[in-house]
Every structure is written in C-alpha cells, then in structure tokens.
Amino acid sequence: MHREAAPGKPPQRPPVCPLMPVLRRAVTLLCAVVLVAASGGCGKRRAVQEPSPPAKERPALGVTIKRSETVQEDERGRPMWRILAEQTELDQAAARATVRKGEVEVFGEKGRRLMLSFGGLAANAEARRLHAWGGVTAKSDEAGAWFRADTVTVDLKTDRVVAAGNVQGSNPVGSFQADRLETDMNLDRIRLTGSERVTAVIGLPQKLQENKR
Amino acid sequence: MRRAKCAWSAGSILVLVCVCALAAGTVAAPDSGKTSRTVGTVRVTAKTMDISDRQWVLSGGRPTAQTSDGALFVEADRIVVYLDRQAKDRAGFVSKVSATGNVNVRSTTPDGQPVRVTARTATYNGQDSTVTFEGDVVVTLASPDLEEPGVMRAGRVTYYMNAGPDDTRFRVEGNPAEVRATPRARPAEGKGQGK
Numbered sequence: 512m513h514r515e516a517a518p519g520k521p522p523q524r525p526p527v528c529p530l531m532p533v534l535r536r537a538v539t540l541l542c543a544v545v546l547v548a549a550s551g552g553c554g555k556r557r558a559v560q561e562p563s564p565p566a567k568e569r570p571a572l573g574v575t576i577k578r579s580e581t582v583q584e585d586e587r588g589r590p591m592w593r594i595l596a597e598q599t600e601l602d603q604a605a606a607r608a609t610v611r612k613g614e615v616e617v618f619g620e621k622g623r624r625l626m627l628s629f630g631g632l633a634a635n636a637e638a639r640r641l642h643a644w645g646g647v648t649a650k651s652d653e654a655g656a657w658f659r660a661d662t663v664t665v666d667l668k669t670d671r672v673v674a675a676g677n678v679q680g681s682n683p684v685g686s687f688q689a690d691r692l693e694t695d696m697n698l699d700r701i702r703l704t705g706s707e708r709v710t711a712v713i714g715l716p717q718k719l720q721e722n723k724r
Numbered sequence: 725m726r727r728a729k730c731a732w733s734a735g736s737i738l739v740l741v742c743v744c745a746l747a748a749g750t751v752a753a754p755d756s757g758k759t760s761r762t763v764g765t766v767r768v769t770a771k772t773m774d775i776s777d778r779q780w781v782l783s784g785g786r787p788t789a790q791t792s793d794g795a796l797f798v799e800a801d802r803i804v805v806y807l808d809r810q811a812k813d814r815a816g817f818v819s820k821v822s823a824t825g826n827v828n829v830r831s832t833t834p835d836g837q838p839v840r841v842t843a844r845t846a847t848y849n850g851q852d853s854t855v856t857f858e859g860d861v862v863v864t865l866a867s868p869d870l871e872e873p874g875v876m877r878a879g880r881v882t883y884y885m886n887a888g889p890d891d892t893r894f895r896v897e898g899n900p901a902e903v904r905a906t907p908r909a910r911p912a913e914g915k916g917q918g919k
Contacts, residue, residue, distance in 0.1 A: 655777075682777055683777045684775075684780075684807050684809065684817075685775070687773065699776055699777075700776050701773075701774070701775050701776070702772065702773070703772065703775065704772050704773075708769045708770065708785060709769065709771065709772065711768050711769075711773060711775070712766070712767050712768075713765060713767075713780055714765035714766060714792075714807075714817055714818060
C-alpha cells in the first residue's frame with residue numbers, strides 16, 4: 512500500500528519496511544551475543560593459541576644468600592643440619608633450600624655426624640631429607656669411614672643414606688668400589704652393590720681422606 | 725706329599741690307596757710352620773657386600789677372595805671374612821674366612837706347586853694358617869715327583885699352608901679316604917713301560 516502526501520503539507524518520511532525494527536533488534540541482539548561470547552568463552556581458546564608464559568615456581572621471597580651458614584632445626588629445636596654454602600636460595604617458609612657448592616654437616620639421632628661436600632644440594636626440612644649431587648664426598652670421623660659418589664641422599668626420617676654412581680671409599684678395615692652404597696647415619700654397616708661386581712681390598716684401609724675441595 | 729720311597733719301583737706305578745682313615749688322618753700335624761705365609765690383605769669381589777669393621781659378607785655372582793700374595797684364591801656361593809681389629813700383628817687381622825656352597829680353591833704350596841680343592845665348605849683359620857675343607861672334598865696336587873697330579877678324595881681335608889717340605893701338608897680324613905698318585909719314573913729304573 513502506498514501513501515501519498517497531501518497537498519500543502521510537508522512531505523512525509525519515505526516509506527519504511529515494516530520489518531526494519533525487527534531486523535534492527537535482531538542485529539543488536541546478535542552484536543550483544545557476539546560481544547558476550549568474545550569476552551567470555553572465547554577467551555579460553557585465545558589463551559591456548561597464544562604462547563603461555565613459562566610456569567615458574569613461586570620464587571620464595573627471592574631470598575638468595577651468599578656465603579652463608581644455615582642451621583636447620585627440627586620441630587623440637589634440635590639441629591638437623593648445618594649448611595655452609597657459597598650460595599643458598601630459600602623458599603618462602605625457608606623449609607626448602609637449594610644450595611650451590613658447599614658443605615653440610617648432618618646430625619643423626621645418636622649424636623653421630625655425617626659431613627657432606629657437594630656441587631649442589633637440595634635440602635627439604637619438612638621431609639627431613641637432603642639430596643646432594645655433583646661429586647659428593649661423605650665422611651664420618653666417628654666411624655672412620657668415607658665415600659665418594661655422584662649423588663648422595665640422606666633421609667633423616669628413616670636414618671638411611673644412599674649413594675649412587677661411581678661409589679668408592681673405605682672404612683677402618685678396607686676400601687671398596689661399587690655402583691651403589693646403602694648405610695645408616697652411623698656408617699657402621701654398609702651394603703655395597705654393583706651392576707657388574709663390587710671390588711674391595713680388606714686389610715689395606717685407605718686413610719680417612721679429608722675433603723679438600 | 726712326600727716322595728714315594730718304598731716299593732714303588734719299576735717305572736711309573738699307578739697307586740690306588742684306599743685308606744680307612746677312621747678319623748685318624750694320614751699324618752700328624754706340623755710341629756711348627758717353617759715358612760711364614762699369612763693372609764695379610766684380601767682382595768674380594770662379589771655382586772653384593774655387607775661390610776662392617778668386624779666382618780665382610782660377600783654374596784651374589786660367585787664371590788671371590790684372593791690373598792695379596794696370590795697364595796690362596798677362593799670362589800664360592802657365599803664368603804664371609806672375619807676381622808680382628810685388635811690383632812697384634814698383620815697375620816691375625818684376617819682371623820677367619822668362611823666359604824660355603826660349591827667351594828673352589830686354588831693355592832700354591834710354599835715350594836710353588838699348584839693345589840686345587842673343591843668342597844662344600846672351606847674355612848681358613850688365621851691363627852694357625854690352616855684351611856679346613858669339608859663335604860665331598862677333592863684335592864688335586866701337582867708335584868715334580870708325580871707323573872700326573874695326585875688326587876685325594878675325602879670327607880674332610882685340612883691344608884696346612886705354612887707346612888715346610890718335611891712337614892705334613894694335608895690331613896685327610898674320610899671313611900674311606902682315597903689317595904691316588906702316579907710317581908714319576910726314575911731314570912735309573914727306566915726300563916719300565918713308562919707308566
């Protein structure tokens with residue numbers, strides 16, 4: 512149906528499709544939906560496509576200590592170990608420490624002490640556990656024994672010391688070479704195992720060697 | 725083993741002696757060791773070693789133990805070396821070596837003759853430098869006086885490591901014990917058939 516303007520009256524607006532308002536609303540609604548989707552659900556997709564920043568452990572307060580002496584005590588206030596290190600990094604609760612190049616004196620339950628020198632050390636006070644690597648030397652003056660290995664793990668909860676990789680050392684009555692060594696903090700009884708063979712000489716003990724690294 | 729002097733005359737004779745030793749042994753123990761062979765240091769190998777300052781237990785992979793002078797080599801299923809840190813001299817430091825299971829021992833007498841022994845068990849005693857073998861013992865001993873190595877079979881054999889040339893070297897006990905030796909032919913009696 513077409514309407515004409517009456518004479519003498521201003522011309523009327525051009526005819527409009529009756530569906531226009533509906534279309535406008537539909538377009539507006541569509542835009543709104545697109546905007547909502549873009550700001551919500553699509554974000555996940557974009558995050559996958561973009562390179563995510565590398566996951567980092569929380570830098571524990573960023574504490575790095577140079578040439579330090581750190582004594583770690585247990586819940587009863589007794590010292591578990593004392594670390595002398597070139598560099599120590601502590602976490603937030605100071606329960607875990609990563610140490611570069613140093614020595615740690617580990618205190619056993621019966622007053623025995625084990626001295627480790629190392630290239631690297633991870634000390635976890637909550638787990639009461641030390642893991643040393645990088646040409647580790649361990650010695651006990653009380654037991655008159657020492658050994659050297661690639662890695663050494665000391666677990667104070669179970670009173671176990673495990674050394675692995677190119678193990679060599681001596682006790683008061685002999686010297687030995689093995690792939691793996693298991694003992695306790697006292698170093699009284701030592702179990703040596705080898706993938707091939709353990710070799711040892713009984714009766715010619717090497718003297719207790721001081722760690723001069 | 726002493727040189728046969730008696731009636732083993734013409735050439736080589738195969739001697740089979742079945743000795744009903746009845747725990748008496750063939751000869752008496754040596755009065756004194758005229759040589760001083762003692763186990764000073766011992767080189768050992770094994771898959772697993774459990775060590776302390778009193779004893780070393782070797783197991784797995786046929787453990788071996790060898791004295792530094794090479795006088796004694798032991799291979800067995802399990803070897804235990806007992807140590808005496810209070811010993812006054814080096815000789816007493818290794819107080820005892822116990823080997824069990826398919827024991828195989830190689831040794832040399834003070835005059836350099838090779839000895840091989842197999843047994844179920846062997847025990848070295850550091851105080852008197854003896855090795856006692858027990859259980860299906862077979863001793864093979866070479867000697868310039870024998871055409872071929874002599875063989876002894878017995879239930880128990882004691883080997884005196886320090887025995888001099890005129891001393892008892894082996895005490896053989898069995899029921900019966902068997903000693904088999906073939907004396908070497910003497911040049912003056914060389915008309916025999918050689919064996």
